[in-house]
Amino acid sequence: MAVNKKMEFAADDLALAEFARTLSHPARVAILKTLAEKQTCICGEIVDVLPLAQATVSQHLKELKTAGLISGEVEGVRSCYCIDWASIEAMTARMEAFLAALKALKPDSTCC
């Protein structure tokens, strides 16, 4: 794009879009699921679960971390990642507020 217009949108819309963007790749969705399942915060086990190379998985993990949805700690040779539940809670609230606000405006009759 010639110019990035994203700054000109409402902060709320931007925040929701940011969260949505983080979930917009199935690998990241799968990573979150995997991290939640294995209570014990795993590391490269994630690589085994996904059909992607290690470097690519590491990149997706970084994105999730940057978005604040997960946190990571170095544990000797391995890295231990886990879900940041407070962040998930906050983002869930934002998403649900958006969807609820939409539905609150749903008209009785369909117009088209």
Next chain:
Amino acid sequence: MAVNKKMEFAADDLALAEFARTLSHPARVAILKTLAEKQTCICGEIVDVLPLAQATVSQHLKELKTAGLISGEVEGVRSCYCIDWASIEAMTARMEAFLAALKALKPDSTCC
């Protein structure tokens, strides 16, 4: 990317990611909000609300339509768009199921 690996993920994860992708741009979030607010399905009024050119808005509308979240009808010279509530409902359910499933696995103690 050399190859598109998206096909190799679970259908559920793909569907959620697709929905998230549609919401991953603030313009599309704003369009949905606007369509919900103005009960009367507007057309190019959306262009006036957004800081984007007509061609760009039209493109975002097309994406929302392709995703099934809105439907559009030609009304003489103008186009009338409106939210596809059934689709919004379905996607909401999917998103909430995902987030609920995650939270159901939240451990009592934080591990890292």
Next chain:
DNA sequence: CTGTTTCATCGTATATTTGCGATATAATTA
């Protein structure tokens, strides 16, 4: 019929995302 309005689509430029091999780094093991 001609000009206008409203919107979709095409073509293009640029930015971002995705993916991976190669390589660097750091702890671990032999």
Next chain:
DNA sequence: TAATTATATCGCAAATATACGATGAAACAG
């Protein structure tokens, strides 16, 4: 110390996404 293991990061290639001017098409007004 040297080889091994687990990850992160770099650099590149290819795919997508974003944005918009220009142009096309269809309805409408005069």
